Amino acid sequence: MNRVKDKVVIVTGGAAGIGKATCVLLAKEGAKVAVTDILNAEGKTLVEDIKNKGGKAAYWHLDVSQETQVEKVFTEVLQKWGKIDVLVNNAGISGVNKPTHEITEKEWNSLMAVNVNGVFFCTKYAIPAMINAGGGSIINFSSIYGLVGAADSPPYHASKGAVRLMSKTDALLYAKNHIRVNSVHPGFIWTPMVETFLKQQGDVETARQKLDSLHPIGHMGDSDDIAYGILYLASDESKFVTGAELVIDGGYTA
Numbered sequence: 001m002n003r004v005k006d007k008v009v010i011v012t013g014g015a016a017g018i019g020k021a022t023c024v025l026l027a028k029e030g031a032k033v034a035v036t037d038i039l040n041a042e043g044k045t046l047v048e049d050i051k052n053k054g055g056k057a058a059y060w061h062l063d064v065s066q067e068t069q070v071e072k073v074f075t076e077v078l079q080k081w082g083k084i085d086v087l088v089n090n091a092g093i094s095g096v097n098k099p100t101h102e103i104t105e106k107e108w109n110s111l112m113a114v115n116v117n118g119v120f121f122c123t124k125y126a127i128p129a130m131i132n133a134g135g136g137s138i139i140n141f142s143s144i145y146g147l148v149g150a151a152d153s154p155p156y157h158a159s160k161g162a163v164r165l166m167s168k169t170d171a172l173l174y175a176k177n178h179i180r181v182n183s184v185h186p187g188f189i190w191t192p193m194v195e196t197f198l199k200q201q202g203d204v205e206t207a208r209q210k211l212d213s214l215h216p217i218g219h220m221g222d223s224d225d226i227a228y229g230i231l232y233l234a235s236d237e238s239k240f241v242t243g244a245e246l247v248i249d250g251g252y253t254a
């Protein structure tokens with residue numbers, strides 16, 4: 001308990017999947033959690049659940065690809081809780097599973113707008129608050145696909161590779177301000193994103209077994225496996241960790 005007591009944490013894409021598990025765990029460990037997402041009903045329900053269990057949370061609608069929304073929401077979180085200690089850049093989308101020569105500019109840009117621009121905008125508006133407060137922790141969602149390729153979605157891989165090096169660059173830029181920036185690299189995790197992907201493959205159970213078998217540990221991960229890694233990077237236990245890649249993948253990239 002209380003590993004992140006009274007830290008103000010913004011989680012993007014916090015209403016579902018890994019983001020949701022992260023919000024629940026950080027609130028349980030004492031954080032004030034700004035749950036942000038485009039899924040308003042799910043986000044509000046999650047906040048109520050957290051509060052009913054004695055946690056502190058509030059919901060904001062936030063599409064991370066819209067800079068004006070990011071600026072507004074981060075200003076409001078600061079007004080409500082007075083600081084931003086931790087930013088979890090979790091929001092991300094997949095899709096565009098076609099070869100490079102068939103992808104339109106619009107398809108490419110729509111994925112980059114969320115997975116890359118979203119991380120940029122949220123980092124941009126968290127940094128001044130963290131500098132003023134004397135430090136902070138930014139946790140960016142890359143993927144195993146920011147480390148190795150796969151013959152499916154070119155923009156997804158490009159976006160996750162970009163996030164990996166945005167993290168290292170920002171780690172170096174803001175180390176003097178005591179702002180730590182790290183990337184997280186999950187293997188396949190059972191979430192709505194992966195469920196949608198599996199449904200596109202036809203028989204879900206067969207496709208699931210195939211994905212399970214790619215992980216030497218024998219199965220996909222679940223959202224809590226990642227949330228515990230986020231908790232470590234959000235807490236002061238990781239105060240010497242910056243510019244690092246936290247790989248949580250059941251051995252996929254080993």
Ligand code: NAI
Nearest residue numbers: 013016017018063064091092141143186188189191192193
């Ligand atoms: P998910 O699709 O289950 O949940 C993503 C959440 O982000 C949803 O609540 C969704 O509404 C929200 N979101 C989507 N677009 C948004 C936008 N424009 N602005 C704000 N929120 C938005 O995804 P999942 O699986 O939980 O993934 C979370 C992160 O982890 C993503 O960045 C994903 O790329 C990454 N990841 C996931 C893996 C997996 O196997 N599930 C593996 C490696 C990385």
